[in-house]
């Protein structure tokens with residue numbers, strides 16, 4: 001290449017780079033300070049997956065009671081979240097109005113009920129003119145709405161992305177996060193643009209504590225149902241996102257379907273295990289007042305929850321992909337690792353776990369604990385094989401076996 005073309009090339013590259021940066025970031029988009037919340041992935045319950053628009057004060061109060069009575073509160077669940085459809089209109093001053101038939105004493109009374117049981121209260125709005133169900137959105141009312149939320153005692157806001165024509169998600173989400181901060185109340189901020197604008201790249205800087213990475217979940221093992229995706233299809237879209245998650249800012253592959261009836265208990269154990277290894281928010285979406293013992297056992301498995309809530313806050317990654325066999329690994333505090341062996345298919349599989357997939361030398365003696373059977377396994381080296389039934393997982397926690405201290 002003649003020397004004289006170098007400056008031209010440099011200039012062209014610099015311009016392209018500047019244009020890319022320009023396209024990726026709106027002008028004056030600056031990082032919002034972290035709000036210090038959600039140091040581990042939020043845990044709770046949300047009305048949408050099971051009840052859709054059929055929300056009311058009495059429903060929320062019954063679910064709150066069930067969260068306590070079922071042992072879910074003791075297992076770490078905190079947020080009781082009303083999704084879409086609690087709001088009906090704005091009054092003459094632009095104040096948001098809750099459905100007077102379904103919430104006769106207003107939203108604050110529901111929040112008080114939840115707080116009185118030692119839990120936290122969450123609500124839903126949308127960055128656009130209307131929510132996804134055609135209720136009033138917060139566009140142009142961000143500060144007004146945030147003040148209402150703070151006055152009501154809201155601890156968590158899920159903020160959707162329907163009817164947002166002309167808005168840039170980074171500035172729209174940052175505006176609401178500014179409004180929440182200005183309200184003076186600590187409020188976890190959950191972004192929901194369905195992963196469309198790659199929110200893992202900017203969600204934390206826009207003030208988000210979590211951001212949806214995909215379209216809505218569907219209560220099915222795999223496949224697409226309109227806009228919604230089954231568990232495996234959502235899982236596949238998490239590959240490569242781990243580096244963007246950490247304490248205070250999480251990738252959100254959408255809520256749990258455990259107990260909603262579309263999958264087997266083995267498949268629900270798989271969703272719960274995979275969400276835990278992804279350090280995903282654990283937001284139950286079933287009817288907590290009518291749970292089978294199996295559903296309750298899944299949702300309250302403390303050994304699996306401990307993986308999700310591990311203080312290091314490292315999201316797990318896929319360490320093996322071999323046909324229907326996958327291995328997912330998540331480093332944990334104290335030198336342990338969590339492992340999920342996933343059989344995606346409909347035939348039983350033997351899945352071999354090699355220490356190399358754990359990033360460890362084969363000679364290292366490892367102790368494994370089965371987190372669903374609640375049993376330790378004999379110390380092993382190099383590799384271990386596990387029988388994994390169809391469409392299910394084996395979930396393990398590995399710890400290097402400690403030699404006895406010499407006298």
Ligand code: GLA
Pocket residue numbers: 048083084131132133160192194215216
């Ligand atoms: C969107 C969201 C869902 C739910 C509905 C409510 O589809 O992704 O999680 O909040 O809106 O209308």
